[in-house]
Amino acid sequence: MATLRDVAALAGVSVKTxxxxxxxxxxxRPSTREKVNAAIAELGYQPNLVARNLxxxxxxxxxxxxxxxxxxxxxxxxxxxxxxxxxxEYVVLIEQTGGERSAEIELLHGSRISMMDGLLFSPLGLxxxxxxxxxxxxPLVLLGERIFNGPTDHVAIQNVExxxxxxxHLLASGRRRIAVLGAHEGEKIGSxxxxxxxxxxxxxxxxxxxxxxxxxxxxxxxxxxxxxxxxELIGRNVQFDAVFALNDELGLGALRTLFHSGRxxxxxxxxxxxxxxxxxxxxxxxxxTVDPNRAKIAQIAVDALLERIAWRGKEDDxxxxxxxxxxxxxxRESAPAAVRSAVA
Amino acid sequence: MATLRDVAALAGVSVKTxxxxxxxxxxxRPSTREKVNAAIAELGYQPNLVARNLxxxxxxxxxxxxxxxxxxxxxxxxxxxxxxxxxxEYVVLIEQTGGERSAEIELLHGSRISMMDGLLFSPLGLxxxxxxxxxxxxPLVLLGERIFNGPTDHVAIQNVExxxxxxxHLLASGRRRIAVLGAHEGEKIGSxxxxxxxxxxxxxxxxxxxxxxxxxxxxxxxxxxxxxxxxELIGRNVQFDAVFALNDELGLGALRTLFHSGRxxxxxxxxxxxxxxxxxxxxxxxxxTVDPNRAKIAQIAVDALLERIAWRGKEDDxxxxxxxxxxxxxxRESAPAAVRSAVA
DNA sequence: CGATAGAAATACAACGTTGTAAATTGGAGT
DNA sequence: ACTCCAATTTACAACGTTGTATTTCTATCG
Numbered sequence: 076m077a078t079l080r081d082v083a084a085l086a087g088v089s090v091k092t093x094x095x096x097x098x099x100x101x102x103x104r105p106s107t108r109e110k111v112n113a114a115i116a117e118l119g120y121q122p123n124l125v126a127r128n129l130x131x132x133x134x135x136x137x138x139x140x141x142x143x144x145x146x147x148x149x150x151x152x153x154x155x156x157x158x159x160x161x162x163x164e165y166v167v168l169i170e171q172t173g174g175e176r177s178a179e180i181e182l183l184h185g186s187r188i189s190m191m192d193g194l195l196f197s198p199l200g201l202x203x204x205x206x207x208x209x210x211x212x213x214p215l216v217l218l219g220e221r222i223f224n225g226p227t228d229h230v231a232i233q234n235v236e237x238x239x240x241x242x243x244h245l246l247a248s249g250r251r252r253i254a255v256l257g258a259h260e261g262e263k264i265g266s267x268x269x270x271x272x273x274x275x276x277x278x279x280x281x282x283x284x285x286x287x288x289x290x291x292x293x294x295x296x297x298x299x300x301x302x303x304x305x306x307e308l309i310g311r312n313v314q315f316d317a318v319f320a321l322n323d324e325l326g327l328g329a330l331r332t333l334f335h336s337g338r339x340x341x342x343x344x345x346x347x348x349x350x351x352x353x354x355x356x357x358x359x360x361x362x363x364t365v366d367p368n369r370a371k372i373a374q375i376a377v378d379a380l381l382e383r384i385a386w387r388g389k390e391d392d393x394x395x396x397x398x399x400x401x402x403x404x405x406x407r408e409s410a411p412a413a414v415r416s417a418v419a
Numbered sequence: 420m421a422t423l424r425d426v427a428a429l430a431g432v433s434v435k436t437x438x439x440x441x442x443x444x445x446x447x448r449p450s451t452r453e454k455v456n457a458a459i460a461e462l463g464y465q466p467n468l469v470a471r472n473l474x475x476x477x478x479x480x481x482x483x484x485x486x487x488x489x490x491x492x493x494x495x496x497x498x499x500x501x502x503x504x505x506x507x508e509y510v511v512l513i514e515q516t517g518g519e520r521s522a523e524i525e526l527l528h529g530s531r532i533s534m535m536d537g538l539l540f541s542p543l544g545l546x547x548x549x550x551x552x553x554x555x556x557x558p559l560v561l562l563g564e565r566i567f568n569g570p571t572d573h574v575a576i577q578n579v580e581x582x583x584x585x586x587x588h589l590l591a592s593g594r595r596r597i598a599v600l601g602a603h604e605g606e607k608i609g610s611x612x613x614x615x616x617x618x619x620x621x622x623x624x625x626x627x628x629x630x631x632x633x634x635x636x637x638x639x640x641x642x643x644x645x646x647x648x649x650x651e652l653i654g655r656n657v658q659f660d661a662v663f664a665l666n667d668e669l670g671l672g673a674l675r676t677l678f679h680s681g682r683x684x685x686x687x688x689x690x691x692x693x694x695x696x697x698x699x700x701x702x703x704x705x706x707x708t709v710d711p712n713r714a715k716i717a718q719i720a721v722d723a724l725l726e727r728i729a730w731r732g733k734e735d736d737x738x739x740x741x742x743x744x745x746x747x748x749x750x751r752e753s754a755p756a757a758v759r760s761a762v763a
Numbered sequence: 764c765g766a767t768a769g770a771a772a773t774a775c776a777a778c779g780t781t782g783t784a785a786a787t788t789g790g791a792g793t
Numbered sequence: 794a795c796t797c798c799a800a801t802t803t804a805c806a807a808c809g810t811t812g813t814a815t816t817t818c819t820a821t822c823g
Contacts, residue, residue, distance in 0.1 A: 078780090095801095098781080102799090104802090123778090125478055125533065126778070126779030128780090129810090130779080130808055147697075150491070154488035171502065187510060188465070189467050190468045298701040357642040357675065434773090447772085467809050471810050
């Protein structure tokens, strides 16, 4: 790989002059500029970003830590982050933590971080008790619902309001026996708890009594968990005409079980999920869901991180900021907008 | 951030001694080592990888260029690459090209590359005519079926054999009118052409005549394309008892149309896809498919790339290698192993 | 007790870049 | 031709590491 030095030698100028040309410095004689550019072209010179970044004290790289790319939600989030970062001339290094606490802690405190200007972190293994782990000396922005009120900026989904949207949507179509899949026993914060809270408040607001026998607890978030949770609900022999799955994967699993149990969706049971993953749109029937607005989340998170990066070293860095991105309801076949409309 | 220099000052030794301790150099007096480690702990020193890499002339980073993470296939591939890379102490910088030729070319020749030791590239916009673009001076490994016989290593799926597996599976369950969704008109290489080839050769081998009216051409690879292609097939009024979709997304879209058209899967129509994306497993009915063995692809690709990286500068770098990873058939509800077995 | 070998520690340079400050050039004004 | 200032170019240092070569210890041996 050619270096500035090689180009300088070929063009018969100093290294710094080549650097000036490369960086578009104003005061370079046109004839010199031309000579240098010719040399650059001849050698196929490309600036070495590692050296440039060492010099500049920054890397042009931000990290994104997610549990696993395999899960659509994170893959789509990652895609959105990549897009948002590119718009700001940053590249993204992705790390999979597997959702494991130890891996997350190691990443936060490991030396890989020194390759990044900052980190977008979507914790899963860490809990509220681990906030101390988040006290790091580099810009860090938290995503998701595991940890609130940490020492860093935080971008969250409208969990409560989003869940309420879903429930109101079901109520509006005449459903009154709305089950919940995927609640977490005893949880206070975290997506599950928040969404369950939204469910309860929407019911209350509508004057529909809360019935604990309609709540299915389940730790996992995957399709199999949804299928099993649905199975459990059916096994209880309680009457229900709608299901609010605390995320789309659970909802998709539930659709599967409902189908196998002979129940029609949405005629017998309406279903709404949460996340608006791509698959939801293509499920059979397509799954109504709450769209957390991933592109916006990514944009806000990247912007917040870059702001923090820019503030690095300044004495007065603002205290932790909390962003909340509005969620919207997406009506689909599994819970259409009109009451009991037929399937196409 | 503390540097070696800071640690050295605090410990009262030279910078190089600290470096020696950090790197586990053998000949350091235990007492010195202890002093240094104390200083490291006190300052929370972390090596600066950018500097280390500049010095070492490598970055510890490999690039992965894919069209879009939103598509499950690439998200899952990316996840597998991340895992494979981590096992070899490498991190991965992911770039989305959007599948656009110009973006792909810019990435190949841009300066971002200088942040990477090598690139895993899954082209989509580039075609066989663009092989010249692949003549770059850094280690490059190609993935996928867009370009064969390029000037670089190449890791490919068993497209022909995989497709033949799918078709033989359908034949074995008694199907004889097997439609194909997603063929590309006039294409010679590329996944679609190869898989279509596997389809034809499997039919031929079984003595089943090839019927052009069972082939639905379609450029796109997404679910909507599958749904539309299926619609088109139905519109032709030709008889068919099985569908081989050239990838899972097409297959999932087809399932949807079949469902809406009142056909039962697999009783009336068996369906097999290709790729084994996670969703296939959870579709209703679950989608039988050909598993290209992504984890192995990722592992082989990463290994090949790291080998090339290790060979950098050596005079005798081997000529381009082509790897092919065996595909396997995954029987599922949409095309079970036993003939016309009932749905669970 | 001095020589000597190996261990331990160090100085220095270099990776490729760019900021700083100093040096050189060229042309206008007189 | 001479001065002066802005334009242009340059030398040097530094970003944080580590390889190489060199120096300084220290213990052992004759």
